[in-house]
Structures are given as C-alpha cells and as structure tokens.
Amino acid sequence: MTQAAVSEAPTEEAPLTQEPHGDVAAVEVNDICVTYRAYTERPGTFKELVLNYIRNRKAKYFTTFEALSHVSFQVPKGKIVGFIGSNGAGKSTLLKVLSGVLKPSTGEVTTRGKVDSLIKLGAGFDRELNAIENIYLYASLYQKSRDEIESRVPKILEFAELEEFAHTPIRYYSSGMFARLGFACAIDMNPDILLVDEVLAVGDERFNKKSRDKMLELLQSGKTIIMVSHNINMLQRTADQLGVLSKGRLIFFGDPTEAVKVYRADTYETSLDGKRL
C-alpha cells in the first residue's frame, strides 16, 4: 500500500477511529411507519364538501394503507447501502422519508449531515432558463450562497459537458443533456448522504461510467450513499449492505448475497400467491 498523501490521511483514518465506537451511523431509522390514505371518495372540491356536510354524510373517504411498517435500520458512515423490493414495496417512500420531505406517521429518522437526493433529476429546473441560470436556481434550493454557486458553475458545466450550450434555454436540450445537467448539479451539492433512485444510467456509456466514478469518489471521501434500484446485479456488486423491502416491511438487512436470496424467495412466494388467487 502506498503512503497516503497528507490531504488523504484524515479520510483514511476516519473509519478506524469511528468504527470501534459504533455510534457514527450516518442514518438511523427507528421503527418508522408511513400510513398513506388511499382516498376513495375524497371531497375533491369545496362544493362537494359543503354538499356532503348538508346531507350530513359522515362517510369514510379513505382506506389506510401502510407504505412502510416498523422499519428500522442503521447505515454506517461511508457505506453504500441498497434497497431492493418489488413494485410498491415502499422503496420510494423510504427515500422520501430519508430526504425529509415526508414525515413518518410514527418513529424517528436521524440523519447526520446534509442529505441530497438524486431521485428526480433536474427537479426545480425551469425549462425557459439556460444552464447557468438553472444551476443558480437549483443550488439556491439547497441554501447555497451566491458566491458559493458562482465558484461551482464552471465545474458543474464541465462535468455535464455542456459548456458550449451554457446559454441555451434547457427546453432545447436533449433528454441526455438534461439528465447530465441534473446529475452534475445534484452531485455537486456535496452532500454527506446521497439518496439515489435508479438514475445511474445517465447519458451514454461514457458519461455513465463517469457518473459512477464520481459516486465512488464520494464514497471514498467518507460520504454515505443509499440506493434504490431494480437492478439487482448492480446493487449486489456495489452495495456494502442490502435491505429487502416487501409490502412495506423490511424483511432482511445485511449481506448483499444473502439479501438477494431473500428477495428472490420473497418475490417467488408472492407471485405464487398471486397465481393461487
């Protein structure tokens, strides 16, 4: 092993000093439940509400639906953790809870550090604005100061390979260019915890590799990544730990190879159930 440069020393040391204590989880999820209301007859308009009130109809408008039930896990700092599960298992809900936009009905979520999500690339972009203006707008959502954004703009444009089109309104962009800009912005917010939802395949193969390398670089600098995907093979290869979600419950959390087995067994079972019904 080569001697680490001075600047790298702290990052190499960090896991050693932190792991024995075991209390440096970047994300702690403690027994959370998320209960959605599936509305059947919600009074969608004020008129209906008034009419229902006049008719004195105390109907129940919704059935409750547990998108996540009693989920607990810990993600250590600097690790990459994946979640797998069939459609509707609660993966996206989990990411929303972790990013703070959705409050769990019960339970607690503790995140240590800045959280950024790569869930929908380019959320907050305005199609009428050009790339630079959009970078300012996007970064300001993450409470960056003007100076900070100004210094980052060239880097972001370079990474997205869009210097040539920096002054073109992004509605003229191809979907690949749009995604590249979205990815470059999100990754540059320098989060401590990055939430990723199926967006690894950005742009062409070369850019795809570039974005993967960038994520690995983040990991090496002690950042934490939480990923949700249907690409089981990719997750099995990259993740340190894998969680398996099934109908809102976390049925396994730990070794990736084991997790995939559990996941396969679970989906097989549920599909058999489906056939029987």
Added chain:
Amino acid sequence: MAVHTPIAHTLYHYHDFFSSIFQYREYLKQSVARDLRKKYKRTSLGYFWSMLNPLLMMAVLTVVFSKLLPRVENYAVYLFCSLLGWQYFSSTVSSSLSSIRSNMKIIEQVPIPKFMFMISTAASNIVNLLITIVPLVVVMLIVGHPLHWTMILFPLALFPLIIYTLGFSILFGVLNVFFEDMVHLTQVLMRAWFYLTPILFGPEMLPPRTAYWMQFNPLYYPILNFRDVFYNGVVPDVTTYFYSLAGGFVLLALSLWVYKKSDDKFIYFV
C-alpha cells in the same frame, strides 16, 4: 419546543416563517430573477408591457367611471394609485393558488417550506408594482397633478398591503391543495372584492353608514394608503395605519397556523 398558549404558538410560527425566509433568501432572489427573466426576456417590448397593462386598464375605467361618479379632480390619478395596489394583491393571490401544485417536483425532493413559493410570487410582483410606478408618475405629469413629497412614503404605504397579500396568498394556496375549486371561488370572490374596495370610488362618496361598514374590509386601509401618499399628498392616519397593520399580522398568523396544520399532508394530496 413545547408550545401551549396561542401567543406562544403564534410566536413560534412567526419565528419559523422569518427564519425560513432568511435561510432561503438566495432562493427568493433566484426565483424572483427567474420570474422577471421569463416575463420580460421573451417579449420584444419587455418592461413596456408591464407598464402598458395597468395604463390601459386605467384608461378604460377612467373613461367610464369619470362620467358616472361625482366629479373628482384628476380622476385618472385618483383611480390609478389604488388600482396599482389592488392589482398587486389580486395577481399575487391568484398566482399563489397554483404555486404548491406547480412546484411539486421540488416539494418531493427538497424539504423547503411550501410558503416560500407564495413569498417568492409576492416578491416578484413587488418588482412589477415598482415598475408600474413609472406610468403613474407619467400620468400625474400629463394631467398636471402635483407630485407630493409624500410619494416617498410609498414603501410605508405598501407594507400593510404586503402583509395582507401574504396572509391571503398562503391561506388560499393551502386551501387550494385540498379543494380544487378554490380557483373558481377565488375568481368570484376577487370580482366582488374589487367593487367592495375603494378603488373606483372613495368612502367620501358613500353614505356614512356604508362607509363605516366598508372599513372592515381588510383591504380598505391598505388601499387608501396608496391614495393618501400619491393623490391626496397626506401622511396616512397613524392610528388606522397601525390597526390595519396589526390586523394583517393576525391574518398572517392565522394562515401560518392553517399552513402548519396541513403541512405534512400536502405531499399525499398533490
């Protein structure tokens, strides 16, 4: 934080409100810049339209109502200054209705307080309002209305109106998430409200009894403040100024309370 009394609640909401504005000040700046760019970049006449629109409205209303109403000196100016205030209010409230829905992509990803979108709309419209001061002054010069020194008190006159505008924008914006027909309701409400507010006329033209009841319209004093500083050239009455300002802050507290109560539910509804 344990909050039990209504006062503590109110203070807590206000603290939340103002600290969010501070935290997201760069977003406010960027968002206002975005609105202005979008509005003015793509039309060839740019800012000119912003001035022309209220000017035309004023011209039409002046032609009709200066004949109908008792004679008012320089009716165009009389009407124009209160019309500016009204247009600020009505356009902000109307566009705030859809602001939560149209920013859903952001809400799903960034934990930003949703009232920031209403605040940003209100802020962009302030810039528009400032631009329309230019045609107001031009009209004043053309009809030969004296330019009073009290014009410089304009920001003071605007302040209560901003508070009321924010209060109603947040309240209606929240309700619109839950009731989709708020848009229609607001349209009707705005039309009626326009005629109940001293814009085309003044309280001095009304029977005293009607004028008395009219002052309970929340926009009564904020709009008349405009007329005071631009048309009458007097400093707004201090007592009524502070009463109406206090009313505005009560309304804002109420709307923040409604907002807080439904904050966590938005994401399920939109």
